[in-house]
Amino acid sequence: MRIRSVELEMPNAAAAATFLQNPWGLIDAGTRGDTTYLRATADQAYAISVKEAAQNAMISVTFTGSTAEVKAVYARVQKSGLKHGPWIEEFDEPGRGAGFYVTGPEGEPYRFLAEKDPTAALPADNTRPLHVSHIVFNTLDRESGSKVLTDVFGFKMSDRTRLMNFLRPDNIHHAVAYADAKNVSLNHIAFEMQDTDAVMRGMGRLKDAGCASVWGPGRHGPGNNVFSYFVAPFGACIEYTSEVQRVPDDYKVGAPEDWKWPPGRGDHWGIASRDNDKLIASGDAFPYRALAV
Ligand SMILES: [Fe+2]
Numbered sequence: 001m002r003i004r005s006v007e008l009e010m011p012n013a014a015a016a017a018t019f020l021q022n023p024w025g026l027i028d029a030g031t032r033g034d035t036t037y038l039r040a041t042a043d044q045a046y047a048i049s050v051k052e053a054a055q056n057a058m059i060s061v062t063f064t065g066s067t068a069e070v071k072a073v074y075a076r077v078q079k080s081g082l083k084h085g086p087w088i089e090e091f092d093e094p095g096r097g098a099g100f101y102v103t104g105p106e107g108e109p110y111r112f113l114a115e116k117d118p119t120a121a122l123p124a125d126n127t128r129p130l131h132v133s134h135i136v137f138n139t140l141d142r143e144s145g146s147k148v149l150t151d152v153f154g155f156k157m158s159d160r161t162r163l164m165n166f167l168r169p170d171n172i173h174h175a176v177a178y179a180d181a182k183n184v185s186l187n188h189i190a191f192e193m194q195d196t197d198a199v200m201r202g203m204g205r206l207k208d209a210g211c212a213s214v215w216g217p218g219r220h221g222p223g224n225n226v227f228s229y230f231v232a233p234f235g236a237c238i239e240y241t242s243e244v245q246r247v248p249d250d251y252k253v254g255a256p257e258d259w260k261w262p263p264g265r266g267d268h269w270g271i272a273s274r275d276n277d278k279l280i281a282s283g284d285a286f287p288y289r290a291l292a293v
Pocket residue numbers: 134136188190227239
């Protein structure tokens with residue numbers, strides 16, 4: 001199982017699709033109705049979709065696996081009491097996956113599917129993301145959401161810090177994190193770049209486009225990944241990241257006392273400037289779309 005894509009809806013989705021191609025670096029993967037799909041270079045049908053709608057909402061974060069893996073999660077979901085949709089034999093989108101929607105305890109919108117059409121990877125390019133790396137949810141109760149991921153979805157806990165829980169479905173340190181907050185919403189979406197040079201070049205490209213970084217560059221503690229965050233013109237916080245730690249199955253779950261920083265320090269490098277007001281405001285930009293069941 002691995003993270004595949006994030007699905008958003010918003011007014012003026014066409015402008016968002018343009019931005020996500022240039023300067024962000026994604027590639028047009030087609031349009032169906034009022035939804036535009038954008039892919040990265042990895043072997044996945046798409047990385048993010050933007051659908052025209054009257055208001056902003058996050059539709060889902062999508063995980064993909066084999067049919068057997070996705071059906072096993074569906075069987076556990078059906079017994080879990082979580083709000084979920086029916087099994088859908090074919091989503092009308094690139095990859096034509098079969099699967100289902102399910103929401104976490106705070107309405108965080110998940111989707112699991114098995115893609116029917118294989119997608120060939122494109123050559124890696126230091127101006128383009130490789131794939132969606134992770135998403136972070138703002139939460140009032142990070143343990144409840146985390147328990148669904150470990151007990152129902154079959155993910156593993158990687159680390160707990162003073163403010164966040166980090167979870168993974170594969171060997172990448174985190175694909176989902178829950179961050180303590182005063183509201184429930186999408187915190188940010190991260191895209192992995194091929195190396196740190198590509199993150200830095202991306203920072204320059206975004207700056208030239210009038211979208212300078214609001215936090216970065218730096219290197220996080222948990223996951224040891226390089227980061228730079230931006231607030232996209234469509235309101236969401238998006239991140240370029242690189243060198244995300246790959247972990248073994250028996251990775252020891254870290255605790256808050258393992259992730260203490262010296263005074264005044266919040267990452268390994270200590271050079272990042274941070275616009276907290278813009279970061280916090282972006283956390284209210286994409287509420288979760290309610291699942292119709
Ligand atoms: Fe991140």
